[in-house]
Amino acid sequence: MEYDFIVAGGGLVGSSIAYGLARQKYKVAVLDGGDRSFRASRGNFGLVWVQGKGWDYAPYAQWTGQAADLWPQFVAELVNETGVEIDYQRSGGMHFCLNEAEWREREREMEMVRQHTGGAFEYEMLDHDRLQQQIPQVSNTVLGASYSPQDGHVNPLYLLQALQQGMDAHQVHYYPNQSIDRIEAKQGGFYTHSTEGTLSAEKVVLCAGLDNRRLGEMLGMDIPVVVDRGQIMITERLQPFLNLPTLHVRQTAEGTVQIGYSHEDVGLDDGTSPSVLKKIARRAVLMFPFLARVQLVRAWGALRIMTPDHNPIYQQSTDCPGAFTVTCHSGVTLAAMHSGPVAEWIGGSSRPDLINQFSTDRFNVSPG
Amino acid sequence: MFRLVDETSVDTLKLSIEGREYDVPVGISVAAAVLLCGITRLRNTPVSGSPRLPYCMMGICFDCLMTIDGFPNQQACQLEVRENMTIEIQQGAAELLQQR
């Protein structure tokens, strides 16, 4: 076998896993897509986000909280190894509520996350006055916000770049422009047939996002992937006004303002639509009236990789042991988890307590 | 830096650049006016602060961004001069304007 591991997919998930495996001294190859592949990693918002996540699934609430706690150490090591600055800040984060109903719903979800995590998740509900003390530009129509000091943000593109530099530093073989025709399990290993030709490895990890369903079938895994389009806009650079991210509006280190977000089921179409852009713009202007005069530089659509219950999938194939998949949409927040505990689990040196909670078995429970 | 081909018989209007008043021909773009008035830079970039003047004059390069009548990052080559227009050098990133 040429490699210990072949990782299919070089986005944030695949790069985190590959980087984590290579740090355990495994010999790793990454098969990445091309310049125009669907890339959630190039379209996302850059939040390292805890608040609200897993309110309806306790293991995910705990998992996300652990990931966010690993981030400071993860960044320190990554920057140290690669020299790539990734603009990470654990600044805390907010979710604005525009009316009573949103506020009550939000408060309920935040409380559930706190309970799921045995109080490890910290949050506060800020009324309008307290919110305005922190962010003077916020409009009077914003009723309040949920706040968690455990949230943060990062430049997701620089994060991907750092992970790829990190892979390079640990001698990962990176193959761009690959399309994988077939993966075979034979002779105690795995053979990938892609643009590059045939590569072999002891084990294989599917981190190919939307393509995981197709690749999984080749290895006896049923990986339910659902496409979910989000549209995002970015503005011209502004003087600093927002020192922490909110779920809908985030000011980057460069000064541009990222504005999201939306959910649409439109299949494999990563375009934009005027009606959704308009809605996103409206909400942003409602929250920050001064944004009305700010110019848009770019708008785009990107496809999230969703599972039916929105929670991650970590699975080793029962039919083809040695074949793993990591399928999830929160590639940024979970990067610290993926390059650490998950890569160690795949590498065979340890097993996170919660990992069983994220197997595909949860989709196969027959209704009682 | 630039001058008019024919300096006689031109209708002019008054505007201000960096607080100083100028008479410029009616109908020209702000970027043309800036060049005509001998201004040596119209913005400092938000990245390195380096000075710039108009480059393409046709709306594609976005190097002629100025603060015009209080609005930041306006394309000076795409806007026609108006009487009493207030034109300022764009210093780096845009200021926040409160919506009234």
Add this chain to the structure above:
Amino acid sequence: MKDHYQLLVIGAGPAGLAAAAEAARLGLDVALVDEQKAPGGQIYRNVGSIQEPVSTYLGKDYLRGKPLVEEFLQSGATYINSASVWYLDERLETGLLIDGASHFITAERLILATGAQERPMPLPGWQLPGVMTAGAGQILLKSAAMIPSRRVVLAGSGPLLLLIAWQYLQVGVKIGAIIDTTPGSGFSKLLPYLPRALPAFDYLLKGLSFILAIKKAGIPVYKAVADLRAEGHESLESVSFTTGLGDGNKRTEIDMEAETLLLHQGVIPNLRLPLAAGCELEWDALQQSWKIVKDIWGQSSVDQVLVAGDCAGIVGARAGELQGRLCALQAAHQLKKIDLQPRDRAATRIKRSLQRHLSIRPFLDTLYPPAKAYQLPDDETLVCRCEEVNAGQIREAARMGCVGPNQVKAFTRCGMGPCQGCLCGSTVSALIADETGASMEQVGYFRVRPPFKPITLGELANT
């Protein structure tokens, strides 16, 4: 303005004007949208209201725009001026911004005639105040009757550079020098194209007359130029380069004072709207630029979209006008306003004339190829003027495994600024291809995304 037309034409240069006028004549309900206040595009900019003496200085070719503008204005086509197209997608929803208000228009057919832009010419110091494009110099002359007041230096290659030199000479501008960066193409490379070019002999004669006028005026012309740099601290102070015939011959270093430097190395299609509509792209090795895949009628790979003029591949103003007419005939045929036979009859003469005007292109493209040095600039030269990314950073990203411009952009911010890659797109793809050994087609181009013209969030929210 209505919210639906049978045909929407975008761009009021020669191709768009002809398309709209022809379509209106054929009975189509047509609107033409353009960002300028008056029709003419860049080439015939301001031609409707140009005054003496500037009109004389600009020459006969420029004034040819006058009857075309007249024809359009009298055609009955709806003219939507001072309107920028900020949005277009593959469903062909077209968003216009007029006076701070956004409107959406639909149409059964779209003719895109968005013209050309100058090929970026990245060289050390091209971002300095005082360095502009030759086209910018021309726009100042056409729309503001302005000329450089002191010493101007022209550098680069191509017919437009000669044209502006000639125009400046007519007005009495002091031209310090013409720095010809055209790589020595050699007569042998040109020969095969010469017979094909002969039907358009007038183009050749015109070029020759410019060259003679420049020679007669005694303007120094430097050839076989390398190491061209714009130098200065806060603004352009001097232009330096080496000149000489290579092959072991001694090169002369020259450093000349200049207050204005106008750069030009040909024009390339303005691709953003065709790409936004989903039109397929191909690489033209002779023109060293991307063009839109189309047939003789201008039909693109997208059923409802036709493309005319320079935006689909550089053809020049006269050929663009003829392509616009063919597009209109085809759109009228598709929309059942004209049968096949009358369409073909009407097209015969247009096609013959188009052939004549196209025949000169391969010759011109071979005569004035862009120099490698300004397609693949040195590491320290700025490529992305907005985000200030240099060629070295792009090469490094390509070495790291970035196989295309979109990944390079993600890692370097190159192309993320307000111009959205218009000034760096061609250079970035060329640098990646050179560094990775891939073809331009394999490397590809930036993905375009709205907005295509500035719009504020408030304007968008009130759409």
